[in-house]
Amino acid sequence: MPTNVVMPQMGExxxxxxxxxxxxxxxxxxxxxxxxxxxxxxxVDAEIPAPAAGIVREIRAKEGETVxxxxxxxxxxxxxxxxxxxxxxxxxxxxxxxxxxATPQPDGSTQPASVPSPTTGAPQAPxxxxxxxxxxxPVRPPATQAAVAPSAEDLRRQKSSPxxxxxxxxxxxxxSAISGSGINGRxxxxxxxxxxxxxxxxxxxxxxxxxxxxxTGAVAHVEPGVEGAPHATAPPAxxxxxxxxxxxxxxxxxxxAEHMVLSKxxxxxxxxxxxxxxxxxxxxxxxxxxxxxRVGVKLTFMPFIMKAAVDALRTVPVVNAxxxxxxxxxxxxxxIGMAVxxxxxxxxxxxxxxxxxxxxxLSRAINDLANRARAKQLKPEEVQGGTFTITNPGVFGxxxxxxxxxxxxxxxxxxxxxxxxxxxxxxxxxxxxxxYLSLGYDHRIIDGAVADQFMSxxxxxxxxxxxxxx
Numbered sequence: 001m002p003t004n005v006v007m008p009q010m011g012e013x014x015x016x017x018x019x020x021x022x023x024x025x026x027x028x029x030x031x032x033x034x035x036x037x038x039x040x041x042x043x044v045d046a047e048i049p050a051p052a053a054g055i056v057r058e059i060r061a062k063e064g065e066t067v068x069x070x071x072x073x074x075x076x077x078x079x080x081x082x083x084x085x086x087x088x089x090x091x092x093x094x095x096x097x098x099x100x101x102a103t104p105q106p107d108g109s110t111q112p113a114s115v116p117s118p119t120t121g122a123p124q125a126p127x128x129x130x131x132x133x134x135x136x137x138p139v140r141p142p143a144t145q146a147a148v149a150p151s152a153e154d155l156r157r158q159k160s161s162p163x164x165x166x167x168x169x170x171x172x173x174x175x176s177a178i179s180g181s182g183i184n185g186r187x188x189x190x191x192x193x194x195x196x197x198x199x200x201x202x203x204x205x206x207x208x209x210x211x212x213x214x215x216t217g218a219v220a221h222v223e224p225g226v227e228g229a230p231h232a233t234a235p236p237a238x239x240x241x242x243x244x245x246x247x248x249x250x251x252x253x254x255x256x257a258e259h260m261v262l263s264k265x266x267x268x269x270x271x272x273x274x275x276x277x278x279x280x281x282x283x284x285x286x287x288x289x290x291x292x293x294r295v296g297v298k299l300t301f302m303p304f305i306m307k308a309a310v311d312a313l314r315t316v317p318v319v320n321a322x323x324x325x326x327x328x329x330x331x332x333x334x335x336i337g338m339a340v341x342x343x344x345x346x347x348x349x350x351x352x353x354x355x356x357x358x359x360x361x362l363s364r365a366i367n368d369l370a371n372r373a374r375a376k377q378l379k380p381e382e383v384q385g386g387t388f389t390i391t392n393p394g395v396f397g398x399x400x401x402x403x404x405x406x407x408x409x410x411x412x413x414x415x416x417x418x419x420x421x422x423x424x425x426x427x428x429x430x431x432x433x434x435x436y437l438s439l440g441y442d443h444r445i446i447d448g449a450v451a452d453q454f455m456s457x458x459x460x461x462x463x464x465x466x467x468x469x470x
């Protein structure tokens with residue numbers, strides 16, 4: 001019996017997934033639980049295992065296509081089953097719809113309404129001088145006129161996920177009027193949420209890029225902080241004739257871009273930078289790393305930093321909070337997100353209940369999550385629920401970074417390179433292991449004095465680390 005392979009639901013709120021690549025092709029043999037294809041969702045990138053052993057008989061979703069969960073994307077047959085041949089090009093086409101009723105003309109005659117083209121499905125309207133000029137915004141007929149057949153552009157935009165269509169129904173939004181940023185112009189969840197966030201009235205078409213831009217092509221003036229002000233139109237990325245290479249963003253890169261822009265629009269970002277002496281931690285690490293290696297764990301500076309951050313989050317709980325409208329939500333759990341750089345992007349797995357782990361437990365969790373992130377084996381719940389994030393640009397040699405907050409958190413700690421530097425100790429020049437730590441925080445609820453209090457606790461915890469805790 002053939003086995004259907006469906007798009008899995010990678011998380012409770014995930015309604016769709018994008019096929020990044022097929023690891024197996026039609027005709028390939030696959031074992032049960034062997035990676036079959038790779039997907040990307042709002043929550044995580046993952047390799048999906050085959051639900052059964054056999055031969056890949058059919059692939060129904062192309063690479064780059066976004067499909068709803070539970071949609072059949074492939075079929076696996078038994079070893080001896082023949083592979084289904086692709087449908088011939090001469091297959092019967094759906095019956096053409098009946099011609100629309102004739103439209104009365106001013107002189108009393110009638111003229112057939114536009115009929116969909118057999119090749120594109122879009123109505124072919126007779127040419128007119130007005131039709132040759134592109135309009136600035138989609139034109140909707142008055143309610144008293146007969147409905148016009150949807151264009152191919154409208155139909156493509158309407159092929160959005162069930163979640164997007166549900167949001168559109170709840171807010172009485174016309175999806176076909178929203179400029180989609182998804183593949184082939186599909187309207188994504190982020191597109192419709194951003195449209196609603198702009199304060200558009202339900203039931204009104206969304207402004208298009210051509211409508212928002214001035215007729216002269218100049219950049220629209222934006223008054224910072226003024227609600228309802230027009231969005232600035234960025235200049236074109238390249239002009240005709242330029243020597244460029246245009247490469248589409250990956251699904252993960254688009255998610256990162258959307259999240260970072262959203263965070264900058266949401267939080268009032270401020271940064272504080274502290275220089276911290278890691279000499280004591282470096283000595284403890286040097287003495288203990290052999291002992292840790294014997295139990296299969298690599299001891300780095302990160303668990304020490306994470307332990308210090310946990311102490312500071314207990315001392316200054318507002319840094320472990322979120323903003324909900326005009327209220328502050330204090331999180332009782334301390335779940336530390338840890339940014340992991342990948343060859344194809346960035347992902348932030350979360351160490352849940354980090355305050356309940358010692359240095360060995362943190363080291364094991366850090367190593368495990370980082371390795372599985374690079375192998376695309378993380379589960380959706382392992383990248384959700386973070387209350388505070390640590391990122392480590394210092395691993396690449398950066399002195400420090402000014403990281404962007406991961407929403408809905410209100411702070412993020414950046415770790416610079418730990419290196420030997422000459423410093424003044426007791427009026428003498430000494431060589432010490434030092435690093436810069438930067439805290440990015442949301443000034444809506446965290447003031448500079450509070451952020452500095454937090455960083456002071458982190459600094460003291462690292463510089464006076466108790467070796468008995470290792």
